[in-house]
Amino acid sequence: MRVLVVEDERRLSDNIARALRESAGYAVDVAGDGAQGLYLAESSAYDLIVLDLMLPKLDGQSLLVRYRKRGHETPVLVLSARDEKESVVKLLNAGADDYVAKPFDLGEFLARAKALVRRGAGQHSPVISIGDLQLDTVARSVRRGNREIALAPMEYRVLEYLGHRPRAVISKTELLEHLYDYNWEKFSNVIEVYISGLRRKIDDSHAEKLIHTVRGHGYVLRPDR
């Protein structure tokens, strides 16, 4: 999962980015002003955009309106110091998906961010089940049957991304785009490594395979038919 944080306050964006990386395992890009934010939001694939309202160059609300007008559907979580009812209503009507008022609680912020990422992928339960595989996105734990599976952080992130869109074929590029920040091209060869690691830990001891390769297209997570 990859998140864009548009926030001009460096210390705040650092904290948010760190929390998203450490507690949710997301890849995070930071934009320091509205114009850069809009550019990044439109040119890269994100699973969530965290947007401050008071921004230099282009304010958050205008960014949001333009972004939505151009048909982008990525969930947007707005951060602002203004929590009057009317401005919340205005923001939600402008296309925001959720709202956190400053000074916010980091835990609440993370929970809202995760929920938006989940819903953006069409998942509602925080625990995703594929066959007898259970992916707990809150505890970031994986079970197959009764067995707890320990995954490396990157392996978990690959599995989580696949799990958010079960039965969908996901290309290597899409995986790269959503698992790394803007430097993702450097990592182009590592996906196979993580996939084979996941296969070994999840599928090896089971007759039913869950991770499949669709040659020339990508990977898919689904119960074996």
Add this chain to the structure above:
Amino acid sequence: MKSFSLTRRIIATVVTCQFLLAVGLILVALIYGRSELKGAFDTALDGKAMSALALLQYTEPKPHILIFDATLLPPPSDPAHQDQYEIRSSDGHLIARSSGWENVPPIMAQTDRRYGDFTLAGAPYRAIALRNVPVLDKEGQEDGGPAEQVTVFYASSLVANHLRLSKLAALVGATSTLLLLVTNAFAVWSVRRGLAPLRELAAQANKISVHNWNFSAPPGDSLATELSPLVHAIEAVLGRLRESFRQQRDFTNDAAHELKTSVAIVKSTLQSLLHRPRTQQEYQTELEGLLEDCWRLEDLLGRMLRLARIEQLAENGVPPKLATTELTSTCEAAISRIRKVAEERNIELEFESPAAVYMYADPEDLELIWLNLLENAVQYSPEGSTVTLRVRRNGGAMVEVSVVDSGPGIPPAELPHIFERFHRGDPSRARSTGGFGLGLAICKALVDAYNGTIEAINLPGHGTQMRVQLPAESS
């Protein structure tokens, strides 16, 4: 202020005018009526005397003696006050007289008098005298010599006449009173109705509140011309109030934004630190950051409070501890305070000043203005450039202080806003240099408090000149 009712005033004026008018009309009508009635009475009296004369006859045959046949007199119109008469021959011999004449006072004794007034048995009478009138109708004049001359006194009661006059007075009085009542009622109604737009205006004005700034004057056709200055005044006041409310609200919002953001930084940093064990190095760095955040918060609070204090001073018009202050020394003090920051950025500070300039001011306030301007200039100037503080007497009673930098200048679109509180041309840049957008607002508030002016001028090519003009003591 003693309040009064406009309606009552207008109505009172109208009623008084109408009352005076009615009284005048009644007086004129009575005077005219009285003289008309008197004329008619006199004519009638004359006629009656003439007819009494006609009743004189000569006895037949000779000698012809004048006799008066009272039986032929017309019956009295008012039996209570009968007409009185006396007829004498020219030699004074009494020919005839009515029964009541002996009680008549001898007012007609003067020979030149034609009319006379007297009172008989309590009733007013008017008498006429026809003196030395020849009695015609003497048969066989030719042998009887010339006609005899007689004097006829005839008096009629004025009672009926007075009655008529009082009837006229009653009629005119009643008519006037009735008209007065009707027109006054109309005046009251019309004045009330005429003042209705005023009440409507008041009702509209009454709807104005902090939550509802809409003031819709009653539509043009129902608005009196006299009220339009009032409407314009209300609209103008409302506009100014609204603007100052908006500024106040913006200030509160901006202040809340700044404070909440600062708190959000501290809170998220602490929560992030507590989320999992960190290395000693991480703790050290983060704690140093937090300390810096606290300084920033302290600075922000200090500036906000200072701004509030200065604005209050300007509002109350009470300048702070005023004394004659030497201006150039405050400039030097400000320069020495900014020197360290300037040196860090390798910026040279220049000071151009004439001889001492004196003005009535608090030296701390002046120093604060120069310090804020210099801070801005140093922040926005490229490294290695020069910032100049220049003091100049420009002839009159003003002293001009300019801070000139060679920074990128101010975008023209921002020029009108740079003195607004919390305005930041480029927030990220200002924040990275520690500004809140309050420095220039503080300068403006201070300069305003001292009845001076401050403006920003983009210099051709590169750089900005911040120019302050303050009233100085004549040198």
